Amino acid sequence: MPxxxxxxxxxxxxxxxxxxxxxxxxxxxKGYELGEDLITVSPSSGNDIDLFRRFYILPEEHFVSEISxxxxxxxxxxxxxxxxxxxxxxAIDLILYKKPSSESEVCVGSLGFHARTYRSVDGPLExxxxxxSRSFRNLRSFIKQSAQPVSNKLSPKTVYVFPQAMAxxxxxxxxxxxxxxxxxx
Numbered sequence: 510m511p512x513x514x515x516x517x518x519x520x521x522x523x524x525x526x527x528x529x530x531x532x533x534x535x536x537x538x539k540g541y542e543l544g545e546d547l548i549t550v551s552p553s554s555g556n557d558i559d560l561f562r563r564f565y566i567l568p569e570e571h572f573v574s575e576i577s578x579x580x581x582x583x584x585x586x587x588x589x590x591x592x593x594x595x596x597x598x599x600a601i602d603l604i605l606y607k608k609p610s611s612e613s614e615v616c617v618g619s620l621g622f623h624a625r626t627y628r629s630v631d632g633p634l635e636x637x638x639x640x641x642s643r644s645f646r647n648l649r650s651f652i653k654q655s656a657q658p659v660s661n662k663l664s665p666k667t668v669y670v671f672p673q674a675m676a677x678x679x680x681x682x683x684x685x686x687x688x689x690x691x692x693x694x
Contacts, residue, residue: 512621513649514668515656516678516686519609521671524618525558527651528566528603533644535564535603536576538592547592549573564603565592568644572598577630595626600637601645607686615674615684620648662689 515524525535535550535558550558551570558564567573575597582588592599602621609616622645625634656669668690670678677684678692 512619512665513652514617514619514665515652516615516668516670516674517605517609517618518615518671518674518677519612520673522651522655523558524603524620524648524652525561525564525605528564528644528648529558531644531647532568534567534570534573535561536567536573536592536598537561537564538578547573547576547578559608562605562608565599566601566603566644566648567598568601568640575628579630593630595623596630597626597628598637600624600626600641601648603648613677613684615677615686617686620645620652660691661687662691663687 517524528535529550537548537550548561549570550561550564565576576599577593577596579593580588594602600623602623603618604621605616605618607616622642623637624642625636627633628635652669656671657675658667659670659675660666661668668687670690670692675692678690682688682692
């Protein structure tokens with residue numbers, strides 16, 4: 510299933526909040542520091558999701574045990590620990606590329622899904638349980654129902670713009686993170 514891109518502002522519905530409201534858990538890697546544990550955000554955890562920008566969405570909390578981590582030393586000898594994409598339960602990926610720093614800023618987000626993942630680092634690709642595709646379809650539907658589809662001259666060809674972000678773009682198109690959008694009056 511293709512990745513869905515959306516524009517949002519500080520006053521728009523949160524896709525992460527919607528995911529929690531549908532009973533999913535969100536797994537985040539807060540600081541990417543060695544030895545750091547994952548944070549699982551569930552409807553009852555009370556964690557502030559506004560602190561995070563990248564989430565792995567799990568339709569059932571027991572999938573947390575499938576998440577795989579890796580430690581890497583960067584060029585500047587700084588070590589980081591990250592969630593390995595497409596390994597284990599890392600199949601539904603919600604990225605907020607930037608958080609709005611003001612009420613007038615428009616930012617980009619994406620929701621992606623990998624129907625097949627690697628059960629382990631050296632294992633073969635295997636299909637994810639159907640509960641993952643259902644969760645992805647539900648969240649994709651939420652985005653498509655809550656936001657307006659807008660043509661884009663580049664790829665992706667369609668971007669979904671949440672209402673407040675659309676109002677901000679109509680006021681001043683220079684706020685658009687992507688000038689290739691084609692907003693029609």
